[in-house]
Amino acid sequence: MSSNTSTSTNATATPSAALKEWPLWEVFVRSKQGLEHKHCGSLHASDAQHALQMARDVYTRRQEGVSIWVVQSASIAASQPDDKAEFFEPSGDKVYRHPTFYEIPDAVGHM
Amino acid sequence: MYTQSFNVPDGPENQAESAKGSVLKAVPQPLTAAQVALQAQFDQRIDADGKVEPRDWMPEAYRKTLVRQISQHAHSEIVGMLPEGNWISRAPSLKRKAILIAKVQDEGGHGLYLYSAAETLGTSRDQMLEGLHTGKAKYSSIFNYPTLNWADVGVIGWLVDGAAIMNQIPLCRCSYGPYARAMIRVCKEESFHQRQGYEALLVMMQGTAEQKAMVQDAVNRWWWKCLAMFGPPDADSPNSAQGMRWGIKRISNDDLRQKFVDATVPQAKVLGVTLPDPDLKWNEARQQHDYGQIDWDEFWSTVNGNGPCNKERLGARVKAWNDGQWVREAAMAHAQKQAQRSIQEAA
Numbered sequence: 330m331s332s333n334t335s336t337s338t339n340a341t342a343t344p345s346a347a348l349k350e351w352p353l354w355e356v357f358v359r360s361k362q363g364l365e366h367k368h369c370g371s372l373h374a375s376d377a378q379h380a381l382q383m384a385r386d387v388y389t390r391r392q393e394g395v396s397i398w399v400v401q402s403a404s405i406a407a408s409q410p411d412d413k414a415e416f417f418e419p420s421g422d423k424v425y426r427h428p429t430f431y432e433i434p435d436a437v438g439h440m
Numbered sequence: 441m442y443t444q445s446f447n448v449p450d451g452p453e454n455q456a457e458s459a460k461g462s463v464l465k466a467v468p469q470p471l472t473a474a475q476v477a478l479q480a481q482f483d484q485r486i487d488a489d490g491k492v493e494p495r496d497w498m499p500e501a502y503r504k505t506l507v508r509q510i511s512q513h514a515h516s517e518i519v520g521m522l523p524e525g526n527w528i529s530r531a532p533s534l535k536r537k538a539i540l541i542a543k544v545q546d547e548g549g550h551g552l553y554l555y556s557a558a559e560t561l562g563t564s565r566d567q568m569l570e571g572l573h574t575g576k577a578k579y580s581s582i583f584n585y586p587t588l589n590w591a592d593v594g595v596i597g598w599l600v601d602g603a604a605i606m607n608q609i610p611l612c613r614c615s616y617g618p619y620a621r622a623m624i625r626v627c628k629e630e631s632f633h634q635r636q637g638y639e640a641l642l643v644m645m646q647g648t649a650e651q652k653a654m655v656q657d658a659v660n661r662w663w664w665k666c667l668a669m670f671g672p673p674d675a676d677s678p679n680s681a682q683g684m685r686w687g688i689k690r691i692s693n694d695d696l697r698q699k700f701v702d703a704t705v706p707q708a709k710v711l712g713v714t715l716p717d718p719d720l721k722w723n724e725a726r727q728q729h730d731y732g733q734i735d736w737d738e739f740w741s742t743v744n745g746n747g748p749c750n751k752e753r754l755g756a757r758v759k760a761w762n763d764g765q766w767v768r769e770a771a772m773a774h775a776q777k778q779a780q781r782s783i784q785e786a787a
Contacts (some may be wrong), residue, residue: 350566351772353559370622371556373565375768376775387552390545391629408497 353402354380356387358394366398374399486687491617494560502686503561504617505679510558511568516580517551518572519753523587524596532590539636540593546633550626557618573758581739582669584747591644591651591658597637599659599666599704605630606700607670615687638707645712652712658709660716667731668739670697702752765768 351373357366369388374380380399408416410428424430433440471479478497485492492498492664521544528544531537555565571577582600585594595641608630611623644651671677671693691699708715719732743749 349768350564351768353556370553370625371559372552375771376778379771380777385546387549390542390549407495410493412498 351375351379354384354399355402355405356380356384357398357400359396360387360394362395366396370429371402408422454595459719477707486615486685487621490615491620493617501682503690505683505686506619507558507561507563510554510568510619510622511563511571512578512580513579514551514554514558514568515572516583516675517547517554519579519583519757521547521551521738522753522756523583523585523749524593526587527593528588530590531593532634536640543633546629553622554619557616560618564609564744566717573754575745575754575760578667578743581742581747582665584750585661585665585755586743586749588661588755589654589658591609592643592662594637594640594644594655597633597660598641598707599637600663600669601630601633601637602704602707603666603669603700606696606703610690610696619688638689638711641711641713655711656713657771659713663716664734667697667701668736670694670700672736698728701731705729713724759772 333405351419352375353371354374355371356369358369370389372380372383374383377399379406384397384399388394420426479499482492482496482498482502492502524540524544524547528537528540531540555568558568559565568577572579587596605627607628608623608627612620612627614620614623644655674680674692674694677693680689680692682693705720717732719730721730722728723730731783742750
């Protein structure tokens with residue numbers, strides 16, 4: 330599932346519906362000690378504690394995690410897909426940032 | 441479990457939808473140059489078997505199709521808890537009861553994954569629930585049939601979940617990222633559902649003649665309903681081609697149905713039951729099974745609200761929602777009070 334951040338300001342919802350709903354949270358789960366927390370989905374909950382309990386029941390019913398983060402979807406700032414070109418392109422022409430840019434004599438062996 | 445494997449049009453659209461649905465109008469508004477460029481970019485991505493993510497531009501019809509399909513799928517998971525929930529308090533042993541609770545909880549979880557996938561398309565949870573509760577939105581018709589005895593619970597796992605898995609595996613490759621990811625999660629959990637059902641039936645088939653007869657009776661009642669779950673024949677599915685073009689649907693209704701029949705026949709043999717179709721036989725030339733005619737009139741009658749349990753299911757769902765209202769409100773009030781308190785403590 331993907332981040333619902335795009336719709337946290339929901340254009341089609343009526344204001345009254347938006348007020349009635351529990352806020353939306355994004356859930357990140359660390360699958361085992363030593364790995365990073367990874368986004369796994371979203372859910373509605375009334376507050377952070379509630380969101381953690383819901384996340385446990387919805388996303389870790391089979392011991393999929395050892396740690397959970399939840400964050401309100403509205404608090405996530407995201408880059409714009411429309412700006413993808415300008416935003417990410419500057420690194421496209423900097424091939425010298427990759428090790429393969431450099432020719433090293435075979436005699437050197439692995440470097 | 442349980443996708444409605446095809447897209448049934450929901451009830452009349454609300455005014456907001458029909459007002460903004462420019463692309464779907466009989467006389468579409470002319471596209472601007474920018475829209476044409478975006479459409480071309482979208483088509484190119486679909487042709488390259490790429491993925492579409494929530495914030496990407498997409499044609500309005502693609503968005504609407506996905507909202508309808510994913511929300512119907514979510515509703516099916518939620519309503520699907522009812523026929524089986526019926527048997528939790530009457531499961532034959534503590535072991536079977538624990539298994540059934542876990543399965544029903546999974547269905548609830550699958551509904552939640554899917555609702556949040558649909559929400560990424562800009563429709564709210566409340567809107568979707570309202571569609572379900574007012575009877576405007578459809579859910580899989582398979583749940584409008586009753587679960588008469590314990591063997592039904594086993595048969596639902598084996599055949600209904602089996603049919604759902606057949607349909608859901610290709611959805612893991614759906615072009616819309618959030619739906620595909622939700623389906624991967626669902627499919628991982630689904631295998632347990634089918635296996636527990638089949639195993640429960642294996643146990644019953646080692647029992648008394650009466651117990652064996654219960655299994656056969658349940659298979660007789662569910663078999664044809666399960667074949668209908670894959671949706672109308674390809675020739676009568678005008679929307680399928682568009683779904684295929686968009687990479688939402690990957691395998692046609694008839695092809696999925698055939699796969700299901702071919703996979704199920706040997707399982708029935710091991711179990712020791714007969715599938716209730718005199719026309720069911722191996723076709724050496726096709727290297728597939730032939731099977732008989734599905735009663736589509738009965739199917740559509742159920743889809744359109746006249747099945748044996750339509751009213752009961754929707755009634756139970758609406759009652760649960762209404763009865764839970766004070767809980768939802770109390771949770772919000774509690775959250776607000778806690779937030780106030782921490783502000784006061786900080787001051």
